[in-house]
Amino acid sequence: MTLFCGHYGSGKTNIAVNYALHLRRQGLEVTIADLDIVNPYFRSKDSTDVLEAEGVRVIALPFANSSVDLPALPSAAYAVVQDRTRHAVLDIGGDDRGAYALGRFVPYLLEENDYEMLYVVNFQRPLTTTVFDAVEVMREIEIACGLAFTGIVNNTNLGAETTLDLVKGSYRKAEELCKVTGLPLFMVTAESSIAAEEMFPLRLQKRPFE
Amino acid sequence: MTEKVLMKGNEAIAEAALRSGCLHYFGYPITPQTELTAYMAKRLPKMEGGVFLQAESEISAINMVYGVASTGKRVMTSSSSPGVSLKQEGISYIAGSDLPAVIVNVQRGGPGLGGIQPSQSDYFQATKGGGHGDYHLIVLTPSSVQEMADLTSLAFDLADKYRCPAMLLADGTMGQMMEPVALPEPHMGTVEKPWAVTGTQMKRKHNVVNSLYLQPEVLEKTNFERFERYRQIEENEVRYESYLMDDAEYCIVAFGIAARVAKNAITMMRKDGLKVGLIRPITVWPFPKKAIREAADKVKGFVSVELSMGQMIEDVRLAEECRRPVVLCNRAGGMIPGVDQIIAVTKDLVSSVEGGAR
Incomplete structure (x- = not known):
């Protein structure tokens, strides 16, 4: 099981969708679960067509993206954490508030003991521009859900103004974050058109007003 | 200008307000502006003199704004369409008391409870009054996350300069979209506020902040004086x-x-x-x-x-x-x-x- 958690707007959903497709392309049976109880707008359910076309199972609230603004979880979420035959990618809501949703699944995750919980960080986000702030958000999330992170995903970007230099310029902070927390760097992510070889490429959804 | 950061429009408003010396925020969460309230809740308690209060309703929030504005401190509230309707009475009182304050409306579809998707259907409410009485708001409409920040700073400056409430009229898309933004340098505003209710220290006559004028001649005079300021705004502040x-x-x-x-x-x-x-x-x-x-x-x-x-x-x-x-x-x-x-x-x-x- 792979869990993506992090600061609000750090890029968890885009990474979860791309990572689920990546696992599927390696031949794994993959389920992605949209467990975001915070944000009613940008969700992994947005990518249902792309995901299902490649054979990824999508679990989301029936009314996710329907403008019904309820902090609820899909009932099928238990099936995701209890089914040990499939690889699950969990897209968790932002900050400690989003991570509260994870708490109820933690006993199952600990029992199975086969998960990675990844901290997605974008050092260009104003509340996580420093390693100190990034660690603070990280600890808040861990306290809220009762699970400890196992790795770091460096998703430093400036949206449409992201350059390769900007991503590489964040390596020093990412290294320091790893050092301070004792966690390994799981991957560096970048939009596919600029991603260098060592980076995990992301395909992003385009919006009509851009 | 500082190094660019990646922000949601709602967050950009909040951060720009803090950098404009707004240390007082009162509000109530409503989609699609909730990130603004959440950002203030996170940041203000860590700032010296910062006050964040989630009011029990939009009505109480706007009246808390009225109170702080009376003291001459920079103050803000924010909401989305249905919540801004609730604030209208307070906005009219703030305008009638000639107080500077910043009100943010990240509009959603209406009327009524409507929906949570973006809208501009509060245009009449924002530009033609909204509350009762003869008054105007300075109404600024951002078209990018950068402008969400820049126009927030401007709203505080204009509100102070003309002693009137200013509104940032955004829509749900502006609030939710993420874009790079160069945040404005911190500036606290330089306008003197001799009218502010700050305690006389027994050294001057006390100031009164009030919108009640029972003599019609006096009330008419305040209206004419206020509209002279509106005329100056129309002359100088069109953008x-x-x-x-x-x-x-x-x-x-x-x-x-x-x-x-x-x-x-x-x-x-x-x-x-x-x-x-x-x-x-x-x-x-x-x-x-x-x-x-x-x-x-x-x-x-x-x-x-x-x-x-x-x-x-x-x-x-x-x-x-x-x-x-x-x-x-x-x-x-x-x-x-x-x-x-x-x-x-x-x-x-x-x-x-x-x-x-x-």
Whole structure:
């Protein structure tokens, strides 16, 4: 099981969708679960067509993206954490508030003991521009859900103004974050058109007003 | 300017407010502006003198704003359409007491509880009063996350300068979208506020902040004095962007998210040889009347692109004095006009004006 958690707007959903497709392309049976109880707008359910076309199972609230603004979880979420035959990618809501949703699944995750919980960080986000702030958000999330992170995903970007230099310029902070927390760097992510070889490429959804 | 960061529009407003010396925020969460309240909740308690309070309702929040504004401190509240309706009484009191304050409306579809998708259908409420009595708000309409930050700073400065409430009139798209933003340098404002209720220290006559004037002659005088200030605002503070208007034969008028879609439509129409430009009001009160009036001397018609049933179009018609046809291109209820729709409406206008010559 792979869990993506992090600061609000750090890029968890885009990474979860791309990572689920990546696992599927390696031949794994993959389920992605949209467990975001915070944000009613940008969700992994947005990518249902792309995901299902490649054979990824999508679990989301029936009314996710329907403008019904309820902090609820899909009932099928238990099936995701209890089914040990499939690889699950969990897209968790932002900050400690989003991570509260994870708490109820933690006993199952600990029992199975086969998960990675990844901290997605974008050092260009104003509340996580420093390693100190990034660690603070990280600890808040861990306290809220009762699970400890196992790795770091460096998703430093400036949206449409992201350059390769900007991503590489964040390596020093990412290294320091790893050092301070004792966690390994799981991957560096970048939009596919600029991603260098060592980076995990992301395909992003385009919006009509851009 | 500082190094750029990636922010949601709602967060950019909050951070810009903090950098403008706004240490007092009162609000109540509502989609699609909740990130603004959440950001303030996170940041303000860590700042010296910072006060964040989630009020029990929008009505209490705006009255807390009224209270802090009386002391001359910079103060803000924010909400989305239904919540801003609740604030109208307080806004009228703040205007009637000649107090500076900043109110943010990240609009969603209405009327009533409506929905959570973006809208511009509170235009009348923002520009034509909203609450009771003769008053105006300075109303600023951002069209990017950068402007969410910049216009927030400006709103505080203008509110102080003219002693009146200013409103940032955004829409759900602006609130939710993420873009790079260079945050404004911290500035606290330099306007002296001798009227503020700060305690006399037994050294001066006490100040009174009040909107009650029982003698009609006196109440009339305050109205006339206030409208003299409004006249100065109309003279000095009109802001708009003129885009490809030099050779334009047709003019689109649009603000906020609608202006962004309109620019894409204009790019495509110009590829077809259709000379279309854009006037993007940045202040919708005061409305850029002169720019529209001058455009009417040159262009053959106007298209008002709006996320409403057609509200700004009335100001466009008033400004161009009914000399040219003005047509509406709109979606409502949370929908956004598309590039194709804007092109189709503009081309319809062209053929009705030019009799199918094109």
